[in-house]
Amino acid sequence: xxxxxxxxxxxxxxxxxxxxxxxxxxxxxxxxxxxxxxxxxxxxxxxxxxxxxxxxxxxxxxxxxxxxxxxxxxxxxxxxxxxxxxxxxxxxxxxxxxxxxxxxxxxxxxxxxxxxxxxxxx
Amino acid sequence: xxxxxxxxxxxxxxxxxxxxxxxxxxxxxxxxxxxxxxxxxxxxxxxxxxxxxxxxxxxxxxxxxxxxxxxxxxxxxxxxxxxxxxxxxxxxxxxxxxxxxxxxxxxx
Numbered sequence: 001x002x003x004x005x006x007x008x009x010x011x012x013x014x015x016x017x018x019x020x021x022x023x024x025x026x027x028x029x030x031x032x033x034x035x036x037x038x039x040x041x042x043x044x045x046x047x048x049x050x051x052x053x054x055x056x057x058x059x060x061x062x063x064x065x066x067x068x069x070x071x072x073x074x075x076x077x078x079x080x081x082x083x084x085x086x087x088x089x090x091x092x093x094x095x096x097x098x099x100x101x102x103x104x105x106x107x108x109x110x111x112x113x114x115x116x117x118x119x120x121x122x
Numbered sequence: 123x124x125x126x127x128x129x130x131x132x133x134x135x136x137x138x139x140x141x142x143x144x145x146x147x148x149x150x151x152x153x154x155x156x157x158x159x160x161x162x163x164x165x166x167x168x169x170x171x172x173x174x175x176x177x178x179x180x181x182x183x184x185x186x187x188x189x190x191x192x193x194x195x196x197x198x199x200x201x202x203x204x205x206x207x208x209x210x211x212x213x214x215x216x217x218x219x220x221x222x223x224x225x226x227x228x229x230x
Binding site: 035046047059061062095100105106107108110112113114115 | 153155171176206218222223
């Protein structure tokens with residue numbers, strides 16, 4: 001079955017950087033677009049970024065554009081989110097999610113990881 | 123920026139029908155989907171392409187669309203359906219994702 005396991009979260013000071021990883025298994029990772037979605041404590045879901053199945057296309061929410069970079073290594077079945085210039089408002093649980101569409105993304109997320117908590121605080 | 127609007131809360135008695143709406147100017151042009159999220163858990167896709175149900179989702183969950191509004195309907199609500207529900211769609215160029223603010227479904 002599909003499994004997505006995030007890692008790399010933790011406590012970081014404002015202005016610093018952090019890299020999240022998402023290890024995928026149970027499906028042909030290289031065939032699907034992948035997303036990052038976050039949820040601040042007690043708040044709703046916020047879409048963060050998408051990367052196409054082959055890594056050729058990447059799109060970001062305005063709130064993270066220019067600070068976050070999504071990438072993937074299809075040989076390692078792993079998705080990444082490099083976060084720089086972190087702000088207190090980036091504090092959230094970060095989920096990776098698999099897109100249903102193949103190969104073009106359709107923006108329906110049929111599998112999610114359990115999330116990793118990022119806390120930005122001095 | 124593109125926004126989706128949901129009511130913050132909906133209350134229903136067990137066995138009754140719950141309807142949760144989601145409004146957005148782009149919805150006539152783009153499909154929407156719905157997620158269920160229980161406390162401490164990751165979201166689960168319950169409806170996609172406005173009215174398609176993924177395998178494993180009970181038939182009491184259904185979706186519909188009319189103009190700028192999509193609706194999630196839960197028929198014969200059960201205690202296990204108490205959760206937060208989020209609608210989600212994309213912009214017209216299918217590059218940016220957007221979620222509604224979420225609706226807390228409470229059983230009376």
